[in-house]
Amino acid sequence: MEVEKGKTHKYLREKREVPETVKENLKHFTRVKKSILESLRDGEMTIDQLTQKLGMPKSEVVFFLMTLIKYGFVETGQIDDMDEYYSYKLKQ
Amino acid sequence: MAENIKTANYDALVIGAGIAGGEAALNLANNGFSVLLVEKDLSIGGKMILLSKVFPTLDCAACITTPKMSEISRHHGITIFTGSEVQKVVKKSENSFEAVVIKQPRYVVEDDCTACQLCEQACPVVVKDQYQYNLVGRKAAFIPFSIASPRVAAIDIENCTLCGACEKVCPTKCIDFTMEAEEYHITAGAVIVATGFRLFDPLKIPRYGYGQYKNVLTSMEMERQLAPTRPFNTVLRPGDGKVPDKIAYVLCTGSRDATVGNPICSQICCMYSIKQAQLLMGSLPMADVTIYYINIRSFGKGFEEFYEQAKGMGVNFIKGKIGKITEKENGNLILRYEDINENKLKESEHDMVVLSVGVLPNTDAAGIFREQKLEFDHLNFVGQKDPLASPAETNIKGVFVAGTASGPMDIPDSILSAGAASSEAMRYLIRK
Incomplete structure (x- = not known):
């Protein structure tokens, strides 16, 4: 099989099947990302507020929210009056 | 893969490119010897490159490691294989070892x-x-x-x-999914084993709740939270994103504990915990940090002063053994402990608990040496033939050990050990 530079993934796709768990993981992340970004469209939110809106465990919200900050979708907002919880907002 | 076997010759093969392996390779190369440095990870630098700061000087770890790694990477006498593993080493004769190295595809040129x-x-x-x-x-x-x-x-x-x-x-079209594993047959005059150590897995102590309670962390997780390239914007509880106020350290987690198979002191946990406590007080000035210890072992140069400095900054030290950690509904953690000085059972509430996990041997090198087996000591660290007179020599002539592969030690001692290993390797190579 001739392999064109820049399209070599097709070569490996012929030889190797992508596991179902990997596909499921991608779907899950895409779903969570969409939900978090849609929620933040209405304004800044804390992790507690996001947890209630998304119905996910807090630790999962922390993980995905921090990942979205890392990749430039979300940024950290203000901390509350007790200096305990930050709020988060969409990156402009 | 067998059709694409590549061969190469080096004066020395260094297995493991952490701070000890890197230092040993650099010493050899600076003295004119050609070195193949093999690292199983995707980057050289080992655990040190992931640290925040080092004790007792509080120097930035990356600022020390990065120039050294850069020097290693650019040295014309050093060839680096990352994402690679030494599969086997056979001693053919004096000053001649044959090794098989498998380089896994990175899928990027x-x-x-x-x-x-x-x-x-x-x-x-x-x-x-x-x-x-x-x-x-x-x-x-x-x-x-x-x-x-x-x-x-x-x-x-x-x-x-x-x-x-x-x-x-990709602007340079450097991603290449056609890459496959490559097999190298290497000939080298000497071998240095610098395979480092493993960290204790706290899941082996279920009563501490690691894995179950999200706000119970390991010291390496806290190290990342304190590093300039940290995962969060500040120190946060992974369980709910709260800025912690009361933080506890549990020393000797998986060290000096025969019940988990590691009866010895890890030598670094006291000091890295004291370091982290000081860094925490810097990044969270209102935080209340408590260290639960059995004994503080501040044995090195400047260590006792570092310990006193932490006390002066307000870090609490409690001589106590932790019995159990439980979680409250709000994510806070209750530590039940024996106060050794007062001989009483007590409980204390904290926002976050850091388990100061110990050092365990890495036995990866055990299966590599064929025909003449590499000997390990009773704790499974690489055996030193004569720890006092010639600490880098192993039972195989021409094979030397560097850094924590031979036992728990801190960074300066790892560097010294690497110096000893490279010197002994050079002496061995010159004698041929």
Whole structure:
């Protein structure tokens, strides 16, 4: 099989099947990302507020929210009056 | 793969490119010897490159490691194989070892990658970032961490969906999914084993609740939270994103504990915990940090002063043994402990608990040496033939040990050990 530079993934796709768990993981992340970004469209939110809106465990919200900050979708907002919880907002 | 076997000759083969392996390779190369440095990870630098600061000077770890790694990477006398493992080493004769090294495909042509990270931005997959100790996600097309050496992208093929998004955006077309594992047959005059150590897995002590309670962390997870390239904007509880106020350290987690198979002191936990406590008080000035200890072992140069400095800053030290950790509904943790000085059972509430995990031997090198087996000591660290007179010599003439592969030690001692190993290797090579 001739392999064109820049399209070599097709070569490996012929030889190797992508596991179902990997596909499921991608779907899950895409779903969570969409939900978090849609929620933040209405304004800044804390992790507690996001947890209630998304119905996910807090630790999962922390993980995905921090990942979205890392990749430039979300940024950290203000901390509350007790200096305990930050709020988060969409990156402009 | 057998059809594509490549061969090469070096004066020395160094297994493991952490701070000890890197130092040993650099010493050898600076003295005119050619070195093959083999690292199983995607970057050289070992555990040190992931640290925040070092004790007792509080120097930035990356500022010490990065120039050294850069010097190693650029040295014309050193060839580096990352993502590679030494499969076997056979001693053929004096000053002649034959090794088989397998280089796993990175799916990126290293020389062509500019580290632009466009592939990382385009990749839709997110998995746990092992370089941030799973506190945050990373992509399947990724640069391991910002100060990785080489700073080159890699494809995590186990989690890749083969969508091709990374290839589409790569400006240099350096992503290549046709790459396969390569087998190298290496001839070397001497071998240095610098395979480092493993950290104790606190899941082996279920009463501490690690894995079950999200606000119980290991010291390496806290180390990442304190590093300049940290996963969060500040120190946060992974369970709910709260800025912690009362933080506890549990020393000797998996050290000096025969019940978990590690009866010895790890030598570094007291000091790295004291270091982290001081750093925490710097980043969270209102925080209340308590260290629960059995004995504080501040035996090195400047260590006792460092310990006194922590006390002066307001770090609480309680001589106590932790019986059990339980979680409250709000994520806070209750530590039940024996106050050794008062001989009483007590309970204390904390926002976050850091388990100061101990050092365990890495036995990866055990199966590598064929015919003449490499001997290990009773604790499973690489055996030293004569620890006092010739600490780097092993039972195989021409094979030397450097750094924590031979036992727990801190960074300066690892550097010294690497110096000893490289000196003894040079003496062995010159004698031929």
